[in-house]
Structures are given as structure tokens and as C-alpha cells.
Amino acid sequence: MNILxxxxxxxxxxxxxxxxxYYLSREWVKMGHKVTIIAGDYSHLRxxxxxxxxxxxxxxxxxxxxxxxxxxxAYSGNGVKRALTMERFVRKLMLNAKRIARKWxxxxxxxxxxxxxxxxxxxxIAKLSGAKYIHEVHDMWPSTLYEVGGMxxxxxxVVTMQIAENSAYKHCDKCVSLLKYSKDYMxxxxxxxxxxxxxxxxxxxxEWDNPLPLPYEYLSVFENNKDKFxxxxxxxxxxxxxxxxxxxxxxxxKEEQVQFVLVGDGVEKKNLExxxxxxxLKNVTFLPPIEKRVIPKLTEYFDCVYVGAxxxxxxRFGVCPNKMFDGMMAAKPVIFAIDAPPSPITDSDCGIVVxxxxxxxxxxxxxxxxNTPKKEREQMGDRGKQEVLNKYIYExxxxxxxxxxx
Numbered sequence: 001m002n003i004l005x006x007x008x009x010x011x012x013x014x015x016x017x018x019x020x021x022y023y024l025s026r027e028w029v030k031m032g033h034k035v036t037i038i039a040g041d042y043s044h045l046r047x048x049x050x051x052x053x054x055x056x057x058x059x060x061x062x063x064x065x066x067x068x069x070x071x072x073x074a075y076s077g078n079g080v081k082r083a084l085t086m087e088r089f090v091r092k093l094m095l096n097a098k099r100i101a102r103k104w105x106x107x108x109x110x111x112x113x114x115x116x117x118x119x120x121x122x123x124x125i126a127k128l129s130g131a132k133y134i135h136e137v138h139d140m141w142p143s144t145l146y147e148v149g150g151m152x153x154x155x156x157x158v159v160t161m162q163i164a165e166n167s168a169y170k171h172c173d174k175c176v177s178l179l180k181y182s183k184d185y186m187x188x189x190x191x192x193x194x195x196x197x198x199x200x201x202x203x204x205x206x207e208w209d210n211p212l213p214l215p216y217e218y219l220s221v222f223e224n225n226k227d228k229f230x231x232x233x234x235x236x237x238x239x240x241x242x243x244x245x246x247x248x249x250x251x252x253x254k255e256e257q258v259q260f261v262l263v264g265d266g267v268e269k270k271n272l273e274x275x276x277x278x279x280x281l282k283n284v285t286f287l288p289p290i291e292k293r294v295i296p297k298l299t300e301y302f303d304c305v306y307v308g309a310x311x312x313x314x315x316r317f318g319v320c321p322n323k324m325f326d327g328m329m330a331a332k333p334v335i336f337a338i339d340a341p342p343s344p345i346t347d348s349d350c351g352i353v354v355x356x357x358x359x360x361x362x363x364x365x366x367x368x369x370x371n372t373p374k375k376e377r378e379q380m381g382d383r384g385k386q387e388v389l390n391k392y393i394y395e396x397x398x399x400x401x402x403x404x405x406x
Contacts, residue, residue, distance in 0.1 A: 001033045001034070001107040001108060001402075001405060002033075002034050002036075002104060002105055002106045002107050002108075003025070003028055003033055003034065003035045003036070003106065003107070003108050003110065003405070004036050004038065004100070004104055004106035004108065004109045004110065004125065004131070005021055005024075005025060005035060005036065005037045005038070005110045005112065006037075006038050006093065006109065006110065006111050006112065006113070006118050006121070006122055007021045007037060007038075007039055007110075007112045007113055008039060008040045008043070008072075008085075008086070008089050008113040008114070008115075008118065009039065009040065009043040009044075009045050009046075009113065009114065010022065010037050010039040010043075010067070011043065011045065011046045012062050012063075013291070013292055013293065014048065014062075015046045015047065015048045015049065015050070016045065016046040016047035016048060017043075017045040017046065018043075018045055018138075019292070019322065020112075020138075020178075020201055021037055021039075021112065022037075022062070022063075022065065023202075023204055023394045023398075024394065024397065024398045024401060025037060025065045026063055026064065026065060026394075027394055027395055027397075027398030027399070028398055028402060029063070029064040029065060030064075031398075031399075031402065033402070034066075035064075035065050035066065036065075036066045036067075036068060036104050036106075037065055037066070037067050037068070038057070038068045038070060038093065038100075039067060039068070039069060039070070040069070040070055040071075040072040040085060040089050041053040041069040041070060041071050041072060042072055042073060042074045042075070042085065044075070044076070044082075047289070050067075050069050053069045053071055055071070056069075056070050056071055056092055056096070057069070057070065057096070070088075070089055070092050070093070071088075071092075072085040072088045072089050073085050073088065078149075083157065086115055086117060089118070090117045090118055090120060090121060093118070093121035093125075094120060094121045094124065097121055097124040097125050097128060098128060100121075100125050101125050101128035101129040102128075104129075105129055106125065106126070106129050106131045107129075107131050107132070107405065108131055108132045108133075108134060108405040109122050109125050109126040109129070109131045109132070109133050109134070110122070110134045110135075110136055111133070111134075111135050111136065111168065112135075112136035112138065113138075114138055114139050114141060115141050115161060115164075116135075116141055116142075116161060116164040116165040116167075116168050117160075117161070117164045119135060119164055119165075119167055119168035119171070119172075120164065120167070122135070123167070123171050132173045132174070132405060133171065133172050133173050134172060134173060134174045134175070134176060134404060134405070135168040135169070135172035135174075135175045135176070136175075136176045136177075136178075137175065137176070137177045137178065137179065137182065137186075138178055139314075140179070140182065140185070140314055140317055141161050141165065142158045142161035142162050142165060143185075143314060144314060145157070145158050145161065146158055147312075147313050147314055148312055148313075148314060165189060166189050166190050169186055169189050169190045169191035169195075170190035170191070172191075172195060173195070174195050174197060174404045175191055175195050175196055175197065176197050176198075176199050176401065176404070177196065177197070177198055177199075178198075178199070178200050178201060178320040179198075179317040179318040179319075179320060180198045180200070180317075180318040180320075180341070181316065181317050181318040181341050182317040182318065183196045183198075185317065197400075197404060199397055199400055199401055200320045200325075200344075200392065200397070201320050201321075201322050201325060201392070201397075202325055202388070202391075202392035202393055202394045202396075202397045203325050203326060203329045203388055203392060203393060203394065204393075204394050205389070205393050205394075205395070207292065207293050207296070208296045208329055210293075211293055211294065211295070211296035211297050212291060212293045212294045212297070213294070213297060214290075214294060214297040214298055214301075215290075215294075217287070217288075218263075218287055218290070218298065218301075221261065221285050221287065222261075222301040225259040225261075225285075227257065228257045228258055228259040228283075229256075229257060229258045229259070229303045229304075229366070229369075229370050230258075230259050230261055230301060230302050230303045230304075231246075231250075231258060231259070231260045231261070231302070231303070231304055231306055231335075231366060232261050232263070232298070232299065232301070232302030232303075232304070232305050232306065232332075233246060233260075233261070233262045233263065233264070233305070233306045234262075234263040234264055234290070234295060234298060234299075234305075234323060234326075235263075235264050235321075235322075235323045236264055236265070236266040237262070237264050237265055237266030237267070237268045237269040237272060238266045238267060238268055239267075239268055239310060240309055240310055240312075241266075241268075241308060241309060241310075242308040242309050242310045242337065242356060242357060243262060243268065243272055243308070244268075244272065244275070245308060245337065245356075245357050245358065245359050245362060246260060246262070246306055246308060246359075246362065247260070247272060247275060247276060247281070247284055248359035249359040249360075249362040249363045249366065250281055250283050250284050251279055251281060251359075252359060252360065252363045253283065253363055253366065254281055254282070254283055256283075256367075258283060258366060258370070259283050259284075259285060260283060260284045260285070261285045261287065261301075261302070262284070262285070262286050262287070263287045263288070263289065263290060263298060264287075264288075264289045265288065265289045269286065272286070273286055295326055295330070296329075296330065299326070299327070299330035299332055300330075302330070302332050303332070303333075303369070303377070304332055304333045304334065304335055304351075304366070304369050304377075305323075305326075305327035305330060305332050305333070305334050305335070305351075306334075306335050306337070306362075307321060307323055307324050307327055307334055307335070307336050307337070307338065307345075308335075308336075308337035308338060308356065308362075309321075309337070309338040309356060310356060310357060311339050311356045311357055312339075315338060315339055315340040315341075316340070316341065318340060318341055318343070319338055319340045319343060324336070324343070324344065324345065325344070325388055325392050327351075327384070328344065328345070328348070328350055328384035328385060328387060328388045328392075329384075329385055329388045329389075330381070330385070331378070331381035331382055331384065331385040332381045332384075333350065333351045333352065333369055333377055333380045333381055333384075334350060334351030334352075334384060335351060335352050335354065335362065335365050335366065335369075336351050336352070336353045336354070337353075337354050337355070337356050337357075337358075337361075337362055337365075338356055339355060339356045344384075344387055344388075344391075344392070345384070347387065348383045348384050348386070348387035349380070349383055350380050350381065350383045350384025350385075350387065351380065351384065352365040352368060352369065
């Protein structure tokens with residue numbers, strides 16, 4: 001089949017997030033399908049954006065996947081400039097819908113951006129080419145805008161997004177959601193019940209079978225703390241990840257034989273580092289971000305993995321962070337500090353679930369793991385790894401997805 005994947009923020013292992021379009025597409029290419037990803041030339045999620053994009057739909061081949069870059073312009077934050085890049089991306093696809101349908105002749109069109117406006121060009125291209133249209137949901141826009149962002153439900157921007165979301169649910173052939181508990185909401189917004197399919201994120205097994213080595217800078221940290229219980233975190237240092245709570249737990253435990261190691265970068269990192277410095281906390285170590293393929297080696301030195309988030313009404317739809325699956329695949333107990341419905345952590349009994357934004361409960365969870373015999377901790381971690389191998393390997397997820405395309 002010819003698969004057209006529209007994802008404004010699509011990335012790759014080299015470029016950075018978002019990884020899902022790349023991993024699914026790579027599996028489809030292995031199956032013999034032709035995959036084209038249309039994405040914007042700039043994304044705040046990527047660590048590296050494509051360079052020298054001197055025209056729209058410039059081609060780049062990455063591991064057998066044909067990427068086509070649309071010039072959208074750079075931005076910072078979530079203001080007007082970002083909104084304008086959304087408008088440019090969607091407008092250029094709409095204006096070129098006939099050309100796209102003719103040139104790539106897709107059998108399936110997938111619209112998979114954070115915001116739902118891309119449903120309009122996806123619907124148009126699918127209609128022109130006689131293709132199936134699959135709408136993929138990562139985040140609950142426009143709910144995010146007014147439930148978390150504080151915007152009015154009646155603002156023109158939110159209303160525009162709501163109309164687009166309703167249109168996507170009404171006109172898609174299938175709706176793939178990364179959020180397990182979003183079905184009832186979608187049914188209220190014109191989705192037919194038999195069109196909902198839950199396909200979450202996952203892991204790439206070959207990256208775990210063939211990891212990259214851990215740099216010396218990281219090894220020396222673990223060597224200097226080899227007699228301590230290591231609480232590890234890897235990923236973005238943003239407010240949403242609730243790392244301030246993790247560091248507050250470290251402050252409570254500053255006399256314990258516990259070291260907190262935070263790997264990554266983000267807008268909150270400097271604030272977190274300043275807090276640690278001001279409080280003279282010796283049991284917190286910050287390390288730079290690493291390539292995704294180094295995570296298997298990094299997590300070998302962790303005794304448990306922290307996955308947290310600030311409280312949000314949106315989590316009633318479920319959560320699907322990549323780091324949760326990576327922590328499980330690492331065969332380490334996961335401390336899951338997110339107020340959400342049952343997750344793969346609870347399904348497999350591979351960690352401890354605590355309330356979000358509560359450093360005392362987080363401290364109690366860490367103490368509980370320290371007091372758990374090592375063999376039982378290993379069994380806990382093994383249950384998580386087995387759950388991933390059974391359900392959340394991208395090879396399986398891609399196959400589940402491709403079945404919908406026929």
C-alpha cells in the first residue's frame with residue numbers, strides 16, 4: 001500500500017521527538033509498504049530540525065521512509081507564532097491537495113498532529129485519491145486549551161479547533177487513540193463506536209538488543225554512588241513532568257543512602273538546578289540528555305525509574321508517555337506518580353502507583369522499594385518487561401495499525 005502520514009511534528013531518532021510516526025512507518029516499510037511522511041520543517045519537540053529547506057515538499061529519505069518537509073517557520077512558546085505555523089502547514093496542504101493525491105496516490109491517509117486542523121487536508125486528499133482516512137489522536141485538543149491552558153471555550157481559536165475535532169471524528173474511517181479511556185468523549189463528538197481503536201506507544205526491541213554505550217561522564221556518576229539506591233529519571237525537564245516533587249522528595253531523604261539522577265534537558269532544568277544548589281542537596285545529580293538508543297545502558301544503573309506528571313483533568317483519558325514503556329522494558333520497578341486511570345504499570349504490577357505532586361508519598365514509595373528484597377524487585381521489573389514484550393513492541397503495534405488500513 002501507499003501510506004501517507006501527515007504529522008506536523010514528526011521526527012526521527014536523530015532529530016528527536018516525535019518518534020511514533022518514524023517507528024510505525026519503519027515497520028510498515030519492512031512489511032513492503034511505501035510510506036510518505038509530510039511534516040513541518042520546524043518543531044519545538046525536535047532537538048535537530050531539517051536544514052536548508054528552500055521549498056515546500058522537499059524530499060529526504062530516512063531509513064526507507066520518504067519525508068516531505070513543508071516550510072512553516074520557527075517559533076518559541078505557545079503564542080501567535082506557533083498558531084501561524086499551524087495555519088501555514090494546513091493551508092499549504094489544502095492548496096496542494098490535488099497535487100499530493102496525484103503524486104503519491106495514497107491508499108491510506110493518516111492525520112496525526114497535536115491539533116485537529118490537519119483533518120481538513122487529510123479528508124480532501126483521501127477523497128481525491130479514494131483512500132481510507134484514519135485520524136490519530138495524541139492529545140485531547142481543544143480540551144487541553146481550556147482545561148489546562150486556561151483559554152475560554154468560546155474563544156475563536158478554541159471554537160475553530162472544536163469544529164475541526166468534530167469533523168475529524170465524523171468523517172474518519174477509523175480513529176486511532178493513544179489514550180485508552182478517550183472513547184466516551186469521542187462518541188459525544190460524532191465518532192461512531194465501531195471506529196475507535198486504542199493503539200498506544202511502545203518500544204523498539206532492536207534498540208534494546210543493540211544499545212549504544214553509556215559515556216564516561218555518566219559512568220563516573222554511578223561509580224561514585226555505587227553503594228546507594230539510585231532513583232532515575234530520563235526525559236524532558238518541564239513543569240508537566242513534576243520533577244520539583246521528585247527533588248522535594250530528595251530533600252526529605254537527604255540523610256538516606258539514596259541518589260536521585262535526572263537525565264535530560266528542558267525549560268525547567270535551570271530552576272531545578274538552582275533549587276538543588278540553594279538547598280545544598282548532595283543527593284541529586286543532573287546529567288545532559290542522551291540519545292534514545294543509550295537508554296538501555298543508562299537504566300542498567302537505576303534501581304527504579306520515576307515517571308510523574310502534574311495533576312491534570314486531561315489524564316482521565318489515560319496517559320501514554322514513552323518513558324513509561326522504556327522504564328518497563330528496562331526491567332526496573334517504576335514509581336508512577338500520575339493521577340490517571342489504570343495504566344500498564346497497574347496492569348502488570350511492575351511498580352508503585354502514588355498520588356501526583358506529593359513528595360511524602362513519593363518518599364514512602366522509595367523507602368518501600370529499598371526495603372523490598374532485591375529478588376522481589378527484580379521480579380517486579382521482569383513483569384513490566386514481559387508486559388512490554390507481549391503488548392507494546394512497535395512491530396506488533398504497527399501490525400495492529402496496518403490491519404485497519406484494509
